[in-house]
Amino acid sequence: MDTGTHIVMGVALGSLATLDPAVAHDPGLAQAVLVGALAGSQAPDLDTILKLKNNAKYIRNHRGITHSIPALFIWPLLITGALVYFYPNVNVFHLWLWISLAVCLHVFVDIFNAYGTQALRPFTKKWIAFGVINTFDPTIFALHLAGIGVIFLGAHPGYTFLTIYIVLAGYYVVRFRQQAAIKKAIYQQIPHVEQIITVPTLRFREWHLAVTTKDYFYVGRAKNGTIHILDTFKKCPIPSHPAIEAAKKDENLSAFLSFSPVYRWEVNEYNDHYEVRFTDLRYRSKGYYPFVAVVQLDLDFNIVSSYTGWIFSEGKLRKKLELIPS
Structure with missing residues (x-):
């Protein structure tokens, strides 16, 4: 997801943490958890700094080792260790727990867009990309902003975001169902399909498509359930030129x-x-x-x-x- 969405997700986790009795009864811990959740929700994207080196380093490494299985343990330990210095008397386990959830949520939501992550490193460098959520999804971002606004009006932060995340779980189900319907339509329209890549757009019912068949690449768009083929390219193996x-x-x-x-x-x-x-x-x-x-x-x-x-x-x-x- 984009940086803004990861930030509001950090706020959401800091709010959800108020449902944890240890956090709810310790203002210092609640503050530390909020800071930690914000840091944990951003930490895996620290590799963005590679853009300062060059695009090649960034493309090869972004969402790689920083989103890997070892990173799910390393980031929380580093952030917790840093925060304990500033909040020495808090419950370290609960602080670590909520920071871990923030890091895991960051990596988890990133696998649902077309860019994906190498979340299973070091076991495999394969990119995992479900292609059902845009890198910036207006619905997800708007629901988080609405939740923050409702909290400022006096609503309970934990129950507010618990409700929102239940709604978002349903939203993800809807997106997967949309994708399944699109793939079914493609199989009916295009013969000998080998691979379908879906790239959601900012519009709820519009998707970019890249379809690989035995002999051709098809580039298209799904709009309101209808498949439109925009470009067709002959599939040619890379020669030994x-x-x-x-x-x-x-x-x-x-x-x-x-x-x-x-x-x-x-x-x-x-x-x-x-x-x-x-x-x-x-x-x-x-x-x-x-x-x-x-x-x-x-x-x-x-x-x-x-x-x-x-x-x-x-x-x-x-x-x-x-x-x-x-």
């Missing part, structure tokens, strides 16, 4: 390939260089595919320039690549 083989050694393309499950490739040869481009098919926006990896090589297949990440126009992509115009 020397430009591609050399480009795979570039960290930007390597990071892209470690993350993207469905993409198309192309190799363009110009007078003085080659350009290798891989395009993620999950994120079509207004006829453009903004998530790419591009590697430019000279005629001897030496890497000259490269980029991976989100880009929404060819002009901006050329500025990122800087060295060689095409």
